[in-house]
Amino acid sequence: MGINSTYVRGNNANSGGCPTDGDSVLHALTAAYERGWQPADIVHMTRRSLGAAEVRLAVWAIMYEARLSKAVERAPRSWLSHLRAIREQHTDPGHFASTALQRKAVAQLWRELPPLPAEAPPPSKWAEYRADTAADPSPVGPADAKVLGRIRGLLAKAESTDFVEEAEIFTAKAQELMTKYAINAALLDARTNTSTEIVSRRIHVENPYIKQKVQLLNQISDANRVRTVWIEEVGMATAVGAPIDVGQVEMLFTSLLIQATRALRDAGADAADASSARAFRRAFLYGFAVRIGERLRQAGERATAAAAQESSFTVAEVLPVLASRSEAVEAEVTRLFPSTRLVRSRGSFDANGVRAGRAAADRANLRRHDGTDDRRLEAG
Structure with a gap:
């Protein structure tokens, strides 16, 4: 599911989120997804290349796109794991102000990201509803997840x-x-x-x-x-x-x-x-x-x-x-x-x-x- 510019623009105006040219950020994000990037990768690269304000913008864009693409209902479990990790590590910025310069820097960075081998299908390839509706977003089986949980606790x-x-x-x-x-x-x-x-x-x-x-x-x-x-x-x-x-x-x-x-x-x-x-x-x-x-x-x-x-x-x-x-x-x-x-x-x-x-x-x-x-x- 791609980004509809009119839809994003209208929601931005009504919600107090990014201004209308936030569309360029969202389009750059979905294009990066198509080239094999996933949410946590995007945050990592933004933090590595830009500043704290741009990271907040990245988190906003990722969470906003997740709502547009209905990720909770449609995304692979590994994708949901990325979103959950981002929520745990970053406060959802919700309504915040960003400058045109910040949006331009983020969009340009994301447009220039090189292709990566896909670890999960991008939003454009998701089915209308995920066949696997299990709540646990772990990419491993239940027995493995149980052992890994015990290991994490001990470490x-x-x-x-x-x-x-x-x-x-x-x-x-x-x-x-x-x-x-x-x-x-x-x-x-x-x-x-x-x-x-x-x-x-x-x-x-x-x-x-x-x-x-x-x-x-x-x-x-x-x-x-x-x-x-x-x-x-x-x-x-x-x-x-x-x-x-x-x-x-x-x-x-x-x-x-x-x-x-x-x-x-x-x-x-x-x-x-x-x-x-x-x-x-x-x-x-x-x-x-x-x-x-x-x-x-x-x-x-x-x-x-x-x-x-x-x-x-x-x-x-x-x-x-x-x-x-x-x-x-x-x-x-x-x-x-x-x-x-x-x-x-x-x-x-x-x-x-x-x-x-x-x-x-x-x-x-x-x-x-x-x-x-x-x-x-x-x-x-």
């Missing part, structure tokens, strides 16, 4: 506590639940000859130290059979994998970013000048990311052996199952991004920062839920 507790010991217990338990569930789900698919479902989900990465944060995301993804494709010009990565694996990557990335930021703050970066301090922080985050990746891969090997021991499969039988899933992921990455190329990190880093980052990674979540220190990320 939220780990991030909110000031006690390291307590945070380690909560995070270790969360990782135990997710690791076991992910491997068991793959084995269940193999037993029932169920084809592997592969999804893609965009992850927004914010400044500062964006390259080091992407390095952390790549390390987490690599350890969990997920491929990430980084689109530098828009500050977004696309994670491709099984739903449960992509969910695990998202949550670990968010949680470990919080832990890395806290560890970096505690480590300090006393230096004679700001440049040296920035070099230390970049190196710290790089060292943290590399060491976390090493630990996650080691944990994955142990978890695979433990899952095989608890099932009727042997390790020799489990590995081809996981390899098959990885092949499906690679095929989907090739379909979505046929011209991608592998880019490896280059350059030198502050040696003290790297050492401090690796040490912080070694301290992250070292204990199992029984309190013993065996430097494991999963409970095998």
Whole structure:
């Protein structure tokens, strides 16, 4: 359903929203939707490129368009998840004043957004009513959503506590639940000859130290059979994998970013000048990311052996199952991004920062839920 200019203009005049030339903003928004962009992506790019006033305008336009297109009744559940996240993070501006300059900047930015692989159909492709009327906008199944909810709860507790010991217990338990569930789900698919479902989900990465944060995301993804494709010009990565694996990557990335930021703050970066301090922080985050990746891969090997021991499969039988899933992921990455190329990190880093980052990674979540220190990320 497209935007009817007369309808928008009349509503703007009566509601006290954006002035009549707000039509250009709405047309630019719906055109961006047609090129693969989704609501949260639009907010991210507006915040990355413009200012707070333009972000408020973006939120207004997104919510206004959602009412025009009857998103509540027609949008895919993943689209509703975007709208819900925007409502949680931003106050609906409702009636507000925007300048012609702000509207022009927003419209121009959105018109110039490059095409993205579509993760969900745009409003023009929605049916009159959504066939799936479930209230939960989660893109995963009910069982997965339940497990992911428990994981989120545990990680939220780990991030909110000031006690390291307590945070380690909560995070270790969360990782135990997710690791076991992910491997068991793959084995269940193999037993029932169920084809592997592969999804893609965009992850927004914010400044500062964006390259080091992407390095952390790549390390987490690599350890969990997920491929990430980084689109530098828009500050977004696309994670491709099984739903449960992509969910695990998202949550670990968010949680470990919080832990890395806290560890970096505690480590300090006393230096004679700001440049040296920035070099230390970049190196710290790089060292943290590399060491976390090493630990996650080691944990994955142990978890695979433990899952095989608890099932009727042997390790020799489990590995081809996981390899098959990885092949499906690679095929989907090739379909979505046929011209991608592998880019490896280059350059030198502050040696003290790297050492401090690796040490912080070694301290992250070292204990199992029984309190013993065996430097494991999963409970095998």
